[in-house]
Amino acid sequence: VSTVLDCLEVFAKAGEDAHRVRRIDSGAPHCACESQQVSQYQETPVEPDEYLVRIVFDPTHITKENGGTRLNSATFSDAKSFGSPCIRRGISDSEEYKRTIEAILKNSPTASDGTARTVHGVIIVPVSEIRKMTYEIKDNHSTAQHQAFAAYATGESDRPAHAEIMVALGNMSNSKADRLAINFSKSMNNNFVDTTEFLDFDLSPYVRK
Amino acid sequence: MALQLYSSNLLSHTVEQFVPTFLPSGGSKRYFKIGNGDHPVSAPADKGTGDPKIIPLPSSGSRTFQRALATLRKLRSLSKGWDGYRAAPADPGSFEDAEKFLGCISNGSFNVSANIHAEGHAVIELERYSIKAHFRFLGDGKIAAIIDLPNDEWDDDLHGFDGATLPRVVAERLGLRG
Numbered sequence: 001v002s003t004v005l006d007c008l009e010v011f012a013k014a015g016e017d018a019h020r021v022r023r024i025d026s027g028a029p030h031c032a033c034e035s036q037q038v039s040q041y042q043e044t045p046v047e048p049d050e051y052l053v054r055i056v057f058d059p060t061h062i063t064k065e066n067g068g069t070r071l072n073s074a075t076f077s078d079a080k081s082f083g084s085p086c087i088r089r090g091i092s093d094s095e096e097y098k099r100t101i102e103a104i105l106k107n108s109p110t111a112s113d114g115t116a117r118t119v120h121g122v123i124i125v126p127v128s129e130i131r132k133m134t135y136e137i138k139d140n141h142s143t144a145q146h147q148a149f150a151a152y153a154t155g156e157s158d159r160p161a162h163a164e165i166m167v168a169l170g171n172m173s174n175s176k177a178d179r180l181a182i183n184f185s186k187s188m189n190n191n192f193v194d195t196t197e198f199l200d201f202d203l204s205p206y207v208r209k
Numbered sequence: 210m211a212l213q214l215y216s217s218n219l220l221s222h223t224v225e226q227f228v229p230t231f232l233p234s235g236g237s238k239r240y241f242k243i244g245n246g247d248h249p250v251s252a253p254a255d256k257g258t259g260d261p262k263i264i265p266l267p268s269s270g271s272r273t274f275q276r277a278l279a280t281l282r283k284l285r286s287l288s289k290g291w292d293g294y295r296a297a298p299a300d301p302g303s304f305e306d307a308e309k310f311l312g313c314i315s316n317g318s319f320n321v322s323a324n325i326h327a328e329g330h331a332v333i334e335l336e337r338y339s340i341k342a343h344f345r346f347l348g349d350g351k352i353a354a355i356i357d358l359p360n361d362e363w364d365d366d367l368h369g370f371d372g373a374t375l376p377r378v379v380a381e382r383l384g385l386r387g
Contacts, residue, residue, distance in 0.1 A: 018329075072322075073324055073343060074324050074326065078296065103294075104293055104294075108292065173353070173366045174353035175355055175364035177353075178343060182355070
């Protein structure tokens, strides 16, 4: 895959179900579309010097234990199936943050325990960090390093700064893909920013009262 | 559904005993057989025989275990879009397997937590000393398993979990005899 048109097609045909990431990886192996346009609503691919913002919801993405909280394994579990949705920090505006958060909360306003879902904070993900993560595949003769994650500019009609992080699946097993997503979550713990410290957008209307 | 967990330590029994209590998945009656110390993780699959001897899910005394079970029962009601509009609804078969799996490891004194994967699968995480494990239940007895010991990472996709006996590799790596 080397043309803009092919990548648009790969993503347009990827669907919305849990095989979305696998279809994209099959159509564009080895993150081949990362530097291409993949959405008709966003021409500019995600650049290596960008930062992506992942909204962290309480209680969906956090586990409370020992008096504190930590990101749980659900946080980036969608990276191997649907793609982990993020917002491109450099090109988004307040309205897009608002639309994104309110759309998510409107779609699923309560958690499984019946409490209201709220915003707990954000994870600021450096794209350079995403793209330098690798995994090894060994055979009898050699060991090859492969890029583990890709970041795509999957802008939508009302959210042009929308982006997704996806596992570069290759032929990896479910358990290997889970390990990658879990390790990614762990590596992002230090990139968590509390609602009060995030200055790009006022998150206070969405926090737990 | 209210949790029905007995506090007796069934590992102390020297013969197999059957005590009424745990109904996995909150549905029809199922049966766990808790053996003596030689068979700490073994239980027969429900053959639908109507055997009235319902088997307890033993309480290991672990509060996290009970919390995990309660969490599973909450999460299994999640519908499509629980995390963004794409997230898949909870998979009933996956959650049933996860509860049965909990029954198999309940005597292991693990710190246990439960969660849901974006694909709607139940997830159980275990931790004890330096053992860390993550199990995603893919349905139909399939498990994406990760068990990390100090300096020894292992993962594999397992098939054929019958709901009654831990896969041997899991039991061995967790330090449980299967």
